[in-house]
Amino acid sequence: MMNEVRVGLLGLGTIGLGAARILIEQNSLISKRLGKNVRLVAACDRSLDRTFDLDFSDVRLSDQASDITTADDIDLVIELIGGYEPARTFVTQAIEHGKHIVTANKALIAKHGDELFALAEKHGVSIGFEAAVGGGIPCLKTLREGLAANHITAIYGILNGTCNYILTRMENEGLDFSEVLNDAQSLGYAEADPTFDIEGIDTAHKLSIISAMAFGSTIHFDEVFTEGISKISADDILAAKDLGYRIKLLGIAKPHGDQVEMRVHPTLVPLNAQIAQVSDSYNAVQISGDFVEHTISFGRGAGERPTASAVIADVMDIARVFPDGSNHLAPPMGFISSARTRLATMPMNEVNCEYYLRFMVKDEPGVIAAITTILADQGISLEAVIQKERHKRQLVPVTLLTHETNEGNLQQAIARITQHPHIDANVLILRKERFDA
Amino acid sequence: MMNEVRVGLLGLGTIGLGAARILIEQNSLISKRLGKNVRLVAACDRSLDRTFDLDFSDVRLSDQASDITTADDIDLVIELIGGYEPARTFVTQAIEHGKHIVTANKALIAKHGDELFALAEKHGVSIGFEAAVGGGIPCLKTLREGLAANHITAIYGILNGTCNYILTRMENEGLDFSEVLNDAQSLGYAEADPTFDIEGIDTAHKLSIISAMAFGSTIHFDEVFTEGISKISADDILAAKDLGYRIKLLGIAKPHGDQVEMRVHPTLVPLNAQIAQVSDSYNAVQISGDFVEHTISFGRGAGERPTASAVIADVMDIARVFPDGSNHLAPPMGFISSARTRLATMPMNEVNCEYYLRFMVKDEPGVIAAITTILADQGISLEAVIQKERHKRQLVPVTLLTHETNEGNLQQAIARITQHPHIDANVLILRKERFDA
Numbered sequence: 068m069m070n071e072v073r074v075g076l077l078g079l080g081t082i083g084l085g086a087a088r089i090l091i092e093q094n095s096l097i098s099k100r101l102g103k104n105v106r107l108v109a110a111c112d113r114s115l116d117r118t119f120d121l122d123f124s125d126v127r128l129s130d131q132a133s134d135i136t137t138a139d140d141i142d143l144v145i146e147l148i149g150g151y152e153p154a155r156t157f158v159t160q161a162i163e164h165g166k167h168i169v170t171a172n173k174a175l176i177a178k179h180g181d182e183l184f185a186l187a188e189k190h191g192v193s194i195g196f197e198a199a200v201g202g203g204i205p206c207l208k209t210l211r212e213g214l215a216a217n218h219i220t221a222i223y224g225i226l227n228g229t230c231n232y233i234l235t236r237m238e239n240e241g242l243d244f245s246e247v248l249n250d251a252q253s254l255g256y257a258e259a260d261p262t263f264d265i266e267g268i269d270t271a272h273k274l275s276i277i278s279a280m281a282f283g284s285t286i287h288f289d290e291v292f293t294e295g296i297s298k299i300s301a302d303d304i305l306a307a308k309d310l311g312y313r314i315k316l317l318g319i320a321k322p323h324g325d326q327v328e329m330r331v332h333p334t335l336v337p338l339n340a341q342i343a344q345v346s347d348s349y350n351a352v353q354i355s356g357d358f359v360e361h362t363i364s365f366g367r368g369a370g371e372r373p374t375a376s377a378v379i380a381d382v383m384d385i386a387r388v389f390p391d392g393s394n395h396l397a398p399p400m401g402f403i404s405s406a407r408t409r410l411a412t413m414p415m416n417e418v419n420c421e422y423y424l425r426f427m428v429k430d431e432p433g434v435i436a437a438i439t440t441i442l443a444d445q446g447i448s449l450e451a452v453i454q455k456e457r458h459k460r461q462l463v464p465v466t467l468l469t470h471e472t473n474e475g476n477l478q479q480a481i482a483r484i485t486q487h488p489h490i491d492a493n494v495l496i497l498r499k500e501r502f503d504a
Numbered sequence: 505m506m507n508e509v510r511v512g513l514l515g516l517g518t519i520g521l522g523a524a525r526i527l528i529e530q531n532s533l534i535s536k537r538l539g540k541n542v543r544l545v546a547a548c549d550r551s552l553d554r555t556f557d558l559d560f561s562d563v564r565l566s567d568q569a570s571d572i573t574t575a576d577d578i579d580l581v582i583e584l585i586g587g588y589e590p591a592r593t594f595v596t597q598a599i600e601h602g603k604h605i606v607t608a609n610k611a612l613i614a615k616h617g618d619e620l621f622a623l624a625e626k627h628g629v630s631i632g633f634e635a636a637v638g639g640g641i642p643c644l645k646t647l648r649e650g651l652a653a654n655h656i657t658a659i660y661g662i663l664n665g666t667c668n669y670i671l672t673r674m675e676n677e678g679l680d681f682s683e684v685l686n687d688a689q690s691l692g693y694a695e696a697d698p699t700f701d702i703e704g705i706d707t708a709h710k711l712s713i714i715s716a717m718a719f720g721s722t723i724h725f726d727e728v729f730t731e732g733i734s735k736i737s738a739d740d741i742l743a744a745k746d747l748g749y750r751i752k753l754l755g756i757a758k759p760h761g762d763q764v765e766m767r768v769h770p771t772l773v774p775l776n777a778q779i780a781q782v783s784d785s786y787n788a789v790q791i792s793g794d795f796v797e798h799t800i801s802f803g804r805g806a807g808e809r810p811t812a813s814a815v816i817a818d819v820m821d822i823a824r825v826f827p828d829g830s831n832h833l834a835p836p837m838g839f840i841s842s843a844r845t846r847l848a849t850m851p852m853n854e855v856n857c858e859y860y861l862r863f864m865v866k867d868e869p870g871v872i873a874a875i876t877t878i879l880a881d882q883g884i885s886l887e888a889v890i891q892k893e894r895h896k897r898q899l900v901p902v903t904l905l906t907h908e909t910n911e912g913n914l915q916q917a918i919a920r921i922t923q924h925p926h927i928d929a930n931v932l933i934l935r936k937e938r939f940d941a
Contacts, residue, residue, distance in 0.1 A: 089653050089795060099720060099843035100652050100834075197650070203796040205650025213634070213642025215537050216526050216816035283536060341802065344781050358526060359640040359803060359813040365778065366799035376795040379653035388825075388832045395825045395832040397537075406536035 070103040072386040075135035075166075077157055078147035079112035079119070082171055082198070085375030086145055087121055090382075097383060105386050111135045136161040143167040143385060145378060146175075155179050162186050162194075167393070169381040171198035171374055177272035177288035184399050193393035195381025200273040201226065203373025204366040205380060206352040210280055211401035217356025219281035222320040223500065226273040228348035228368040229257045229264040230296050230316040234333075235346045238304045238313065244297055256348065266295035267316060267331040274318030277352070278329050282322045283402040284410035287329075291318075292415040294332040298495060303425060306466050307335050310451060312423075312499065313343045319500065326413040335423050335499040342502065353502075416475030421450070423497040424469065424481075427462040429489035435465060437487050445480040447472045462491055468499070507540040509823040512572035512603075514594055515584035516549035516556070519608055519635070522812030523582055524558055527819075534820060542823050548572045573598040580822060582815060583607040592616050599623050599631075604830070606818040608635035608811055614709035614725035617716075621836050630830035632818025637710040638663065640810025641803040642817060643789040647717055648838035654793025656718035659757040660937065663710040665785035665805040666694045666701040667733050667753040671770075672783045675741045675750070681734055693785065703732035704753060704768040711755030714789070715766050719759045720839040721847035724766075728755075729852040731769040735932060740862060743903050744772050747888060749860075749936065750780045756937065763850040770934050772860050777939040853912030858887075860934040861906065861918075864899040866926035872902060874924050882917040884909045899928055905936070 074090060076083055090097075090107040097105050109127035111134060129135070135144055136157050144161040146168060148154045154175050158168055168187065170176065176183075176196050187194045197207045201224070210219070225231050229251065236247045248265065251257035263269045275288035296316050307314050312335035321328045336343045341363055345351040350368025355361040367373035388395040400407060428434045435452060442449065450468040457463060469477070477496070485492045511527060513520055527534075527544040534542050546564035548571060566572065572581055573594050581598040583605060585591045591612050595605055605624065607613070613620075613633050624631045634644045638661070647656070662668050666688065673684045685702065688694035700706045712725035733753050744751050749772035758765045773780045778800055782788040787805025792798040804810035825832040837844060865871045872889060879886065887905040894900060906914070914933070922929045 085795070093653060093655070093795075096655060097653065099839050102835075102840040102843075204799055205646050208650050209642050209646065209801075212821060213645050213817050214813065215820045216530060216534065216813050218530070218533060341781060344778060356813065358522070358530075358809040358816075360807075360810055362641055362801065362803035364646075364799065364801055367797045370797075372795040373797055376651065376653050376793065379795075380650055383652050384649060387834060391828070391832065395828065397824060398539075402536050403539040406539075 072103065072105045072389050073108045073140055073142045074105060074145060074382065075108055075138060075141040075143070076110040076145045076147065077132055077135055078149070079110055080147065081371045082374045082378065083110070083112070083147040084119065084121065085371035086147060086378045089375050089379045091121060101383055101386055103386060105382060108141055109135050109138060132157045133160065136166065137164050141166060142389065143169065143382060145382065146170040146172060147378070148172070150174055151178055158183060159186065162190050162192055165190055165192060167192045167385045169195040169378055169385065171196070171378055173199040173269065173272040173276065177275045177286060180276065180286050184404065188404055191393065193385045193396055194399050195385060196399070197381050198374045198377035200277050201350050201352055201364065202228070202366070202368035202370065203376045204350060204352065204364045204368065205377065206364045207277065207280065209362070209364055210277065210354055211397050214354060214356050214359055214362065215401065217358050219354060219356050220322070221355040222277055222281055222318070223342060223353040224270070224274060224277065224318040225315055225342060225345050225349070225351045226270045226318050226368065227264055227316060228350055229261065230270070231345065231350070232256055232348045233265070234296060234299070234304070234314060234316065237299070237301055238308070241301050241305070243301050244299055265297050267293040270316060270318045270331045274320055274329055274331055278320035278327060280401045281320060281354070282327050282410055283407050284327060285407060287412055290329065290412035292330040292332070296333050299333055302464070303495065303497070306425070306453070307423065308338070310468060311338055312336060313338055314497065315342065317500070323413055325410055327410045328413045328418050330415065330418065333497050335497055337502055340502040416473065416478070418474050419471050420474060421471050421499040422469040422477055423499055424467045425495035426465045426484065427491040427493060428465050430457055430459060430463050431489050434487070434489050438465065438467070438484050438490070441483045442469065442480055445476050447477065447480055509540065509542045509826050510545045510577055510579045511542060511582060511819060512545055512575060512578040512580070513547040513582045513584065514569055514572055515586070516547055517584065518808045519811045519815065520547070520549070520584040521556065521558065522808035523584060523815045526812050526816045528558060538820055538823055540823060542819060545578055546572050546575060569594045570597065573603065574601050578603060579826065580604040580606065580819060582819065583609060584815070585609070587611055588615060595620060596623065599627050599629055602627055602629060604629045604822045606632040606815055606822065608633070608815055610636035610706065610709040610713065614712045614723060617713065617723050621841065625841055628830060630822045630833055631836050632822060633836070634818050635811045635814035637714050638787050638789055638801065639665070639803070639805035639807065640813045641787060641789065641801045641805065642814065643801045644714065644717065646799070646801055647714065647791055648834050651791060651793050651796055651799065652838065654795050656791060656793050657759070658792040659714055659718055660779060660790040661707070661711060661714065661755040662752055662779060662782050662786070662788045663707045663755050663805065664701055664753060665787060666698065667707070668782065668787070669693050669785040670702070671733060671736070671741070671751060671753065674736070674738055675745070678738050678742070680738050681736055702734050704730045707753060707755045707768045711757055711766055711768055715757035715764060717838045718757060718791070719764055719847055720844050721764060722844060724849055727766065727849035729767040729769070733770050736770055739901070740932065740934070743862070743890070744860065745775070747905060748775055749773060750775055751934065752779065754937070760850055762847055764847045765850045765855050767852065767855065772934055772936040774939055779939065853910065853915070855911050856908050857911060858908050858936040859906040859914055860936055861904045862932040863902045863921065864928040864930060865902050867894055867896060867900050868926050871924070871926050875902065875904070875921050875927070878920045879906065879917055882913050884914065884917055
């Protein structure tokens with residue numbers, strides 16, 4: 068039936084149930100917007116031995132993915148299992164059986180997206196993955212379609228709600244990282260194994276996707292420079308604030324000719340910058356283009372209902388052109404496949420930044436002079452030097468803000484400085500962005 | 505030629521030249537994103553007797569609109585003349601000649617949009633008008649497609665850059681409205697006749713469009729309750745700030761069953777609300793939905809280059825499905841035409857608000873008691889009463905913040921209060937929104 072799109076759902080976890088809920092409860096709204104029906108035909112989950120607060124009486128439930136991926140009566144498969152495998156195998160199978168794909172799986176797209184896009188193009192099906200970046204925020208559609216007339220000049224994203232929640236509470240309550248993390252875990256805001264979130268890997272997954280889409284490149288997740296937030300202390304947050312900055316975990320991508328700069332790290336942003344106002348588990352993506360100047364999309368970056376909103380928006384985009392084929396949709400990565408190239412990732416040593424440096428030093432005369440002399444010698448000029456605490460026995464922090472220099476040069480300077488007998492080898496290096504409007 | 509879309513441009517003013525610039529200078533980018541060419545074939549303007557800093561050597565220039573609207577070699581007409589007429593006549597003519605339309609004309613869409621959409625549907629062509637609301641911000645695409653799985657529960661917009669610029673400078677520099685307006689006019693930020701901007705009409709145009717799109721209604725611009733910013737003083741801005749609020753000209757739309765609340769007025773917003781951070785000539789649109797919670801789109805609401813960015817994004821959307829027809833695009837108002845209904849506009853008297861009231865009173869004993877007694881009698885409870893200044897001869901301001909009541913009730917109370925011999929008939933009534941996240 069041409070006026071119906073039949074959907075199969077892989078995974079009935081949090082997001083999967085949210086997606087099912089929209090398809091069932093908002094069915095009439097969807098029809099009014101599309102002029103056709105979208106019907107949840109079947110769903111699959113490993114554990115079906117539980118009660119759902121949804122009416123699945125018209126939905127075929129199974130614990131075998133192949134009941135969805137190979138079924139004749141399914142036009143579109145929503146993959147909400149997450150992770151690399153078996154998601155990749157199931158999606159591949161579904162594409163090979165001519166099914167359109169919608170997924171929220173950033174890991175899958177970051178690592179295997181290009182391979183899946185090629186396979187989808189070969190089989191004449193679409194892949195939607197709006198929910199993979201920014202959760203409920205339609206930031207990929209904004210970039211791919213809304214800003215399509217622009218050469219993109221920069222992307223800054225707060226892309227991980229867990230990190231932003233932790234940093235917000237550390238600032239507001241003066242707590243240290245581990246305290247807030249424990250709390251976040253017991254509240255369910257952070258996973259039992261929080262590594263992907265707090266070490267910046269989740270942000271790097273998302274950044275690699277949005278960067279490739281912005282600049283017309285293939286996706287290179289494993290080349291993103293990635294640092295997490297676990298080394299940040301409440302003192303650093305306070306020191307940054309005294310200097311007029313807030314610390315955010317940002318994903319940053321900028322084009323440089325045929326290279327692309329991609330980095331994820333805690334970043335000092337001016338307190339009055341729009342992106343500094345994004346607190347708690349909210350996400351935001353700032354996209355700058357040569358015509359539009361800069362735009363920001365803000366909203367919930369995770370959660371059952373917001374993420375499901377993005378998933379079903381993709382389903383509706385595909386349903387709108389169904390069954391005539393996906394060549395009437397914007398290409399998944401915003402450029403036709405023949406126009407996408409492999410842009411080299413700029414080596415981190417060549418990236419220019421301003422820096423926040425925290426040395427732990429013995430409070431002896433000449434230590435600050437030693438630091439500033441080496442920095443001057445490396446051609447690095449300073450915006451501020453602060454040593455507030457004094458203590459004869461313990462190490463005390465010396466905080467510096469530098470003007471712009473490149474990472475390689477900065478690292479050389481640090482290596483030289485930490486040879487000093489009164490300076491600890493452990494240096495906190497944070498980077499700073501200006502956000503000039 | 506199927507792989508080319510031929511564009512004609514009506515109006516070579518600021519935005520028109522911006523659109524032409526993108527089509528000419530970003531031609532290769534557009535092809536890489538679309539897989540087809542978009543070519544500016546012809547452009548029309550009343551005054552061609554000037555030099556352009558664009559290479560129009562391959563573009564047919566004319567001072568007759570019909571050379572564009574009826575030409576056989578044009579597939580899509582961009583209307584950037586503005587205003588109701590002759591834009592309406594030209595757009596009608598172009599549609600009747602089978603041309604797709606892209607326009608930035610909010611007045612045209614707010615007043616004649618429904619008639620034009622019907623005509624376009626009859627002729628199988630599309631109408632894009634992203635640039636009509638929010639300038640460069642792709643907020644209509646976000647609403648219509650990105651949030652399509654949601655019932656929209658509220659819209660708040662800072663939709664007029666001139667007003668936001670004036671309010672920002674009034675706050676930052678303590679200046680009065682007329683001073684900043686004069687300055688804005690001499691700087692070119694405000695029109696010689698600024699009525700449409702400062703009296704909220706431009707915001708009402710935009711709100712009526714986005715509200716109809718959100719709730720599936722036909723467009724009823726002339727039913728939007730509209731108040732501008734010309735009555736706001738620097739003192740009001742200061743008084744609001746002391747109470748923890750900033751004054752913004754907001755467009756607000758909310759659904760109430762089969763009614764819609766639509767209002768444009770200066771609004772007190774909490775200083776820590778995201779939308780309170782939107783300063784200068786920036787625009788922002790906050791859209792809340794039953795699944796996505798709330799999202800904000802932020803960016804430049806006007807200007808040659810940002811507005812042109814939105815215009816060409818629409819051109820590219822239409823080009824993407826060209827020539828197979830517009831039924832593969834989302835319907836212009838986000839619902840198929842048969843699903844759109846006429847939702848009644850809620851009478852302003854029935855709308856619930858919290859209020860900021862500024863009475864000018866003689867500083868005599870019993871005046872505040874008279875005010876508060878009448879408010880209590882009308883069932884209106886108070887959050888704050890402030891009388892800072894004292895002056896025996898002149899009128900002094902008494903400022904009150906009320907809890908929620910309905911507009912009709914409030915107006916009755918005001919009518920009773922202003923009968924008091926020591927209270928001036930001129931009362932400043934501002935409304936307040938909470939923005940509970």
